[in-house]
Amino acid sequence: MSVQTDKANLALSAQDIPQEAFDWYDEYAHGDIDRRTFLSRLGTLSVAGLTLSVVAGALTPNYALAEQVSFNDPDITATYVEFDTPNGHGKGRGYLVVPKNVSAENKAATVLVAHENRGLNPYIEDVARRLAKAGFIAFAPDALFPLGGYPGNDDEGRAMQKTLDRAKIEGDFMDAATMLKNHSLGNGKVGMVGFCFGGYLTNALVANMPETINAGAPYYGTPSKTNIDKIKAPLQLHFAEMDKRVNATWPDYEKALKANDVDYQAYIYKTANHGFHNDSTGRYQEDNAELAWSRTVDFFKQNLSA
Structure with missing residues (x-):
């Protein structure tokens, strides 16, 4: 089939x-x-x-369904790289995807991609490739690297991630953002997109790294626990109408963003469930997912140019 x-x-x-x-x-x-x-x-x-x-x-999830851009696409180069994480577990690993036309003379904006609560699965890797096809240098760290990496199935990955110190996971992603800020082929601008737990990470890094993250696009993510008043980057927030758990946090978060004059846009997608962007499950809604993604790509192009 x-x-x-x-x-x-x-x-x-x-x-x-x-x-x-x-x-x-x-x-x-x-x-x-x-x-x-x-x-x-x-x-x-x-x-x-x-x-x-x-x-x-x-x-x-059926991850055979979640490949929109092939690993072998001629327009990109995808590799796994390790990086130092002094604020996290000491050493991290992630999936780096670079457009073929990027060089020291033709630099590109960078985007950090944050996965859900189960490690770097094939869907998130494909998201990184989609960003590279759109012209960005994309990097998707695997929070499970200290435990050997994403194990190949979500149930085990979820159990593994639950054993890790959340503060150290955040530190790993913060160090990944710093790496992208200084990437030799990057233009010095860093965007971040994340889904579910990764949406929370996006909100957290925008708040706690205001000099590093230049634009944030959290998908169905809960707010940062600290430093909302420090946010400088514009935000584009994506919510699913049927996602009661996350949506319950939005009114207070929006109030805080308004109180601190944060530049933000929030979209609530009708009839959508949490995870509607993930094209490997029945929660996927193609029209809403494509609309949200086109908005995200345009948002990054607008805010991450040199």
Whole structure:
């Protein structure tokens, strides 16, 4: 079966999945319930024409679907690189993607990509490649590097990331941002985009590294716990209408941004669930995802030019 057919079937199945299932998956993905409870709850649903395995399969990632830009695309060069993280675990590793036309004479803006709460999975790597295709130097660190790196499945990755000190993870990403700021092929401007936990990281780095991060685009991320009053960079925030957990934090965050005269735009995508940009699961909404992404790319082009 082709990837295109798989995507069509995934979208078709998702249309018939009750909202409760998306809500339970969000609880499961964020560690509030275990897999057995998640599957048990799904089993109580009466979903016409769909089995438990089909519903569960539509909600959990299938990373064969999440490649929009090939690793071998002739316009980019993708490699894994290690970097020093004195503010984190001491040493980090990430996925660096550079446009082929970038050189010491033709520098580009850089964008730090922050993954969800499960390590550097194939979807996030593809996001980095998409940015490089758009002309940016993109770098996506793997918070799980101290434990051997993303293990190949989200359940194990989620469990691994939960054991790590969040402050050290933040330190790893802060040192990654500093590395990008000083990258020999970079123009000195650093943007950041992140999803879920990575959205939180984006909010945190914009607040805590105001001289380093020049533009932030968090997707369904909670606010920084500190230094919102220090934010200098413009923000473009993306929220899903059905994402009650994250959306509950937005009114107070928006109030703080307004009080501190932060330049921000916030978009709430109708009927979308948390994770709507991730094209490997049934939460994916193509129209909303493409609209959000086009806005993000334009936002970075506007704010990261030399």
